[in-house]
Amino acid sequence: MTREVQAPLVTVEVDDQRVEIPEASTLLQAIRAAGKDVPTLCYHPVLEPIGVCRVCVVEVEGSRTLVPACIRRVEPGMRVRTETPRVELSRRMVVELLQTSVDTSLAPDVQRYAAEYGARPERWQPFAREGFRTRRAPKVDNDLYVRDLDRCILCYRCVRACGEEGQSSFAIAVAGRGLGARIDPGFDLPLPDSACVFCGNCLAVCPTEALVPKTQFEMRRAGTWDERRQQVVTTTCPYCGVGCKLNLHVQDNRIVKVTAPLEDPITRGFLCVKGRFGWTYVHAGTASGPGSEAEPSTPAGTL
Amino acid sequence: MSAIPFRGWGVELQRLEHVPPPTPEEQQALGRVWGHLRPEERVGRRDLLLPALWAVQEARGWISYPAAAAICRELGLPLADVYGVASFYALLATEPRPRRMIHLCDDIVCMLRGAEALAQILHRHLGDPLEVPAHGETYGQRSLPDGTKSPEGSLPRVGWSRSPCLGQCERGAAALVGESMLLGLTPESLGERVRAWLRGEEGPAEATLPPTHLGWKGEGTPLLLARCGRISPTSLEDYRALGGYQGLQRALAIGPEATIQEVERSGLIGRGGAAFPTGRKWALAAREAPPRYVVCNADESEPGTFKDRVLLEKDPFSVIEGLTIAGYAVGAERGYIYVRGEYPEAYRTVVQALEAARAAGYLGSRILGTHFSFDIEVRRGAGAYVCGEETALFNSIEGFRGEPRNRPPFPTQVGLFRRPTAINNVETLACVPPVLARGGEWYAHLGTERSKGTKLVCVSGHVARPGVYEVPFGVPVRTVVEDLAGGVPAGGRVQAVLCGGAAGTFLLPEELDTPLAVEALQAVGAALGSGALVVFDERTDLWAVVERIARFFRDESCGQCVPCRVGTQRQLELVEELRRGGGRADPHLRGLLEELAQVMRDASICGLGQLAANAVLSSLRFLGRMP
Numbered sequence: 001m002t003r004e005v006q007a008p009l010v011t012v013e014v015d016d017q018r019v020e021i022p023e024a025s026t027l028l029q030a031i032r033a034a035g036k037d038v039p040t041l042c043y044h045p046v047l048e049p050i051g052v053c054r055v056c057v058v059e060v061e062g063s064r065t066l067v068p069a070c071i072r073r074v075e076p077g078m079r080v081r082t083e084t085p086r087v088e089l090s091r092r093m094v095v096e097l098l099q100t101s102v103d104t105s106l107a108p109d110v111q112r113y114a115a116e117y118g119a120r121p122e123r124w125q126p127f128a129r130e131g132f133r134t135r136r137a138p139k140v141d142n143d144l145y146v147r148d149l150d151r152c153i154l155c156y157r158c159v160r161a162c163g164e165e166g167q168s169s170f171a172i173a174v175a176g177r178g179l180g181a182r183i184d185p186g187f188d189l190p191l192p193d194s195a196c197v198f199c200g201n202c203l204a205v206c207p208t209e210a211l212v213p214k215t216q217f218e219m220r221r222a223g224t225w226d227e228r229r230q231q232v233v234t235t236t237c238p239y240c241g242v243g244c245k246l247n248l249h250v251q252d253n254r255i256v257k258v259t260a261p262l263e264d265p266i267t268r269g270f271l272c273v274k275g276r277f278g279w280t281y282v283h284a285g286t287a288s289g290p291g292s293e294a295e296p297s298t299p300a301g302t303l
Numbered sequence: 304m305s306a307i308p309f310r311g312w313g314v315e316l317q318r319l320e321h322v323p324p325p326t327p328e329e330q331q332a333l334g335r336v337w338g339h340l341r342p343e344e345r346v347g348r349r350d351l352l353l354p355a356l357w358a359v360q361e362a363r364g365w366i367s368y369p370a371a372a373a374i375c376r377e378l379g380l381p382l383a384d385v386y387g388v389a390s391f392y393a394l395l396a397t398e399p400r401p402r403r404m405i406h407l408c409d410d411i412v413c414m415l416r417g418a419e420a421l422a423q424i425l426h427r428h429l430g431d432p433l434e435v436p437a438h439g440e441t442y443g444q445r446s447l448p449d450g451t452k453s454p455e456g457s458l459p460r461v462g463w464s465r466s467p468c469l470g471q472c473e474r475g476a477a478a479l480v481g482e483s484m485l486l487g488l489t490p491e492s493l494g495e496r497v498r499a500w501l502r503g504e505e506g507p508a509e510a511t512l513p514p515t516h517l518g519w520k521g522e523g524t525p526l527l528l529a530r531c532g533r534i535s536p537t538s539l540e541d542y543r544a545l546g547g548y549q550g551l552q553r554a555l556a557i558g559p560e561a562t563i564q565e566v567e568r569s570g571l572i573g574r575g576g577a578a579f580p581t582g583r584k585w586a587l588a589a590r591e592a593p594p595r596y597v598v599c600n601a602d603e604s605e606p607g608t609f610k611d612r613v614l615l616e617k618d619p620f621s622v623i624e625g626l627t628i629a630g631y632a633v634g635a636e637r638g639y640i641y642v643r644g645e646y647p648e649a650y651r652t653v654v655q656a657l658e659a660a661r662a663a664g665y666l667g668s669r670i671l672g673t674h675f676s677f678d679i680e681v682r683r684g685a686g687a688y689v690c691g692e693e694t695a696l697f698n699s700i701e702g703f704r705g706e707p708r709n710r711p712p713f714p715t716q717v718g719l720f721r722r723p724t725a726i727n728n729v730e731t732l733a734c735v736p737p738v739l740a741r742g743g744e745w746y747a748h749l750g751t752e753r754s755k756g757t758k759l760v761c762v763s764g765h766v767a768r769p770g771v772y773e774v775p776f777g778v779p780v781r782t783v784v785e786d787l788a789g790g791v792p793a794g795g796r797v798q799a800v801l802c803g804g805a806a807g808t809f810l811l812p813e814e815l816d817t818p819l820a821v822e823a824l825q826a827v828g829a830a831l832g833s834g835a836l837v838v839f840d841e842r843t844d845l846w847a848v849v850e851r852i853a854r855f856f857r858d859e860s861c862g863q864c865v866p867c868r869v870g871t872q873r874q875l876e877l878v879e880e881l882r883r884g885g886g887r888a889d890p891h892l893r894g895l896l897e898e899l900a901q902v903m904r905d906a907s908i909c910g911l912g913q914l915a916a917n918a919v920l921s922s923l924r925f926l927g928r929m930p
């Protein structure tokens with residue numbers, strides 16, 4: 001028989017609704033326990049919160065500034081407001097600032113919040129210089145994934161997944177400063193020359209397709225990537241004895257991507273290079289298509 | 304400390320071992336950083352990263368891939384992290400650049416002294432300025448070794464870049480070159496020097512330095528300036544002869560609790576800008592579990608501010624004594640002084656003074672025969688305004704990128720090396736010895752109700768005698784600007800005074816009778832901040848000043864949070880747009896700026912973003928009215 005140790009409860013008020021929640025919980029947990037929600041971008045359920053994107057800000061009574069819900073711990077008697085005009089202004093602006101500085105067209109969360117908060121990035125267009133400029137070419141330096149840094153919103157999720165909270169490779173970090181900050185393996189090394197082990201856990205947590213499997217990148221370019229035509233099939237990884245659960249994303253009866261379910265207690269969504277990328281043999285020797293080793297889906301030389 | 308730094312270390316080490324070794328010069332420089340540490344003791348000493356990066360930067364003029372890889376191998380750090388830290392700082396280069404770099408200050412005070420003309424001279428001789436590394440587009444590939452040719456191959460002898468305020472406002476225009484500061488620059492003197500350097504000569508000897516005016520007025524003064532200029536800064540005898548170390552003696556006699564009570568009684572509030580009660584800060588840190596740390600924040604980088612530099616250069620023992628008392632009160636065995644990278648002179652002075660204090664038994668084990676053991680390490684910043692934010696400063700000392708942390712937890716709970724820490728500004732710590740020596744009650748009768756004691760004010764810009772002035776709180780701004788600093792020279796008029804640096808606000812001529820005190824300035828929507836007053840006469844193009852301030856924040860944002868990273872860029876663009884339109888109020892642009900300002904203030908992680916719109920917004924009060 002196991003005996004659960006109950007953490008003492010703390011009472012907080014979320015939009016006038018009282019919530020009892022274990023101490024050391026975050027405001028985000030309290031808000032969700034109250035049946036409400038706030039937008040999040042840098043927050044990821046399997047990673048420690050870092051509170052940098054600032055889209056989850058809420059009003060806390062007595063606080064001079066707004067407070068990031070993802071990282072702030074509850075305190076007894078805290079009164080939280082999640083939907084005030086001040087909060088909404090900040091969220092809308094954060095989304096606009098992202099939209100005006102990087103390409104968020106493949107970032108579904110940013111798109112959703114933009115619609116929800118009525119973001120109008122175009123009002124910055126007439127005079128904004130940085131961000132509305134020619135795109136830099138995506139970095140294609142290996143066969144497994146592509147870095148399209150003009151889509152990067154600097155949520156640090158990939159850095160954390162690569163580091164001690166995931167793979168422990170520490171192959172990438174944030175380099176530079178301010179608007180010049182970027183994800184970098186060090187001296188702008190090509191990934192095969194870096195500490196990267198190609199587990200792909202960085203792309204698993206990327207919310208914007210700044211890091212994207214090469215198959216998906218190529219199919220997007222060819223106009224054949226279509227999530228509405230995709231099914232997810234759950235199976236077990238065939239490689240080693242751990243038996244990680246895999247989600248095969250299948251389009252037109254062909255595997256186009258492999259992920260792992262976040263809820264799985266063994267993987268928490270993380271895989272190794274074999275599980276994530278070692279599936280092309282399934283289609284070896286069959287008719288050409290996305291992922292076929294025999295014939296790439298885009299003609300060589302277009303990238 | 305574990306011999307295996309992190310789980311993926313084996314893979315990373317294998318790779319790093321294939322990187323060619325650094326040059327002998329780089330290796331020697333690193334050897335000096337490791338000192339007596341055996342190889343296995345270096346692993347895990349991430350706090351040695353910034354000193355190591357400085358060492359190789361100075362040895363070669365930039366941080367090469369082989370040198371970075373060597374640092375990784377010694378400290379057990381991944382390359383991506385080391386590069387991430389190196390590329391964060393403006394004074395460190397991660398690709399080849401000329402050995403001799405001229406960092407020309409073109410900030411708000413030096414621009415009044417012809418910084419643009421100086422920039423043109425440099426441009427004529429040296430071509431385009433090198434971008435601050437953080438804002439370049441792509442780098443790195445060029446610096447990768449191919450083993451055959453030197454990446455420095457075709458580099459010119461001399462290069463230049465624009466720099467934010469170098470803290471030499473009273474004797475600008477200024478430029479930082481290696482370990483020395485060029486002061487009082489004119490186009491002629493700079494041109495002559497650069498031509499000499501290009502010929503491979505050392506250039507003319509230093510002309511007479513423009514003076515730093517020191518002065519005081521009012522009850523209790525001079526207190527902090529009492530010794531400045533009267534003693535040899537690194538002479539412990541001089542310091543003691545003028546009352547030095549009496550404060551520490553008293554503290555050691557009355558015990559740590561009573562020391563904190565004495566400081567609380569004095570009403571001393573922090574001089575770094577936030578005005579937090581010092582005694583309360585110490586009490587909060589002291590009640591947490593040991594080990595605890597005390598830190599002196601000498602990363603003075605607020606444009607227009609140079610009082611901490613003057614204290615460190617002219618009376619370093621007062622700061623060292625203050626930090627020692629803080630260590631005693633808080634129960635710390637180790638303190639750090641984090642000196643801004645652009646202050647080579649202050650750094651040297653502090654290092655010498657610490658050696659003297661240690662030799663005389665004022666630092667080290669069993670200080671003055673008591674059971675109190677305490678020592679101080681100096682660390683050097685490398686060009687990042689944001690590291691003056693206390694949690695960013697901790698990260699910088701610890702060898703991480705100088706990114707501020709979310710709070711809570713506060714530094715008194717989770718500070719340096721994740722331990723309880725009391726961090727104080729240079730001037731605050733210099734106030735501590737007299738508070739102890741003469742008693743908190745005596746100190747508390749100086750100043751005003753909520754602002755106790757005396758304050759150092761840095762006056763620069765269009766005044767006859769720019770310098771550091773000490774006054775009791777409550778003295779009107781006008782007294783400092785006109786009586787002490789001599790007012791606008793040659794019959795000019797004040798157009799505006801920027802109070803508190805780039806993060807501060809503009810005061811108009813009719814507001815100059817406001818007393819210099821936290822509460823009085825608050826009442827007119829201003830703040831004392833770091834204690835900088837930059838005076839602009841009626842001929843100054845204030846739009847240029849405001850635009851420079853906006854650029855300052857854009858350049859200095861760490862990039863961590865969206866409101867500041869992108870917001871400071873958008874603010875700069877809005878200011879440029881408003882200025883192009885002659886400043887006449889475009890309600891659409893102004894509305895956008897006000898919205899942006901509110902979001903930066905509300906949603907940024909740290910004070911940099913929260914205050915980045917202060918000066919800009921306060922300028923709109925009057926700039927829009929101008930014809």
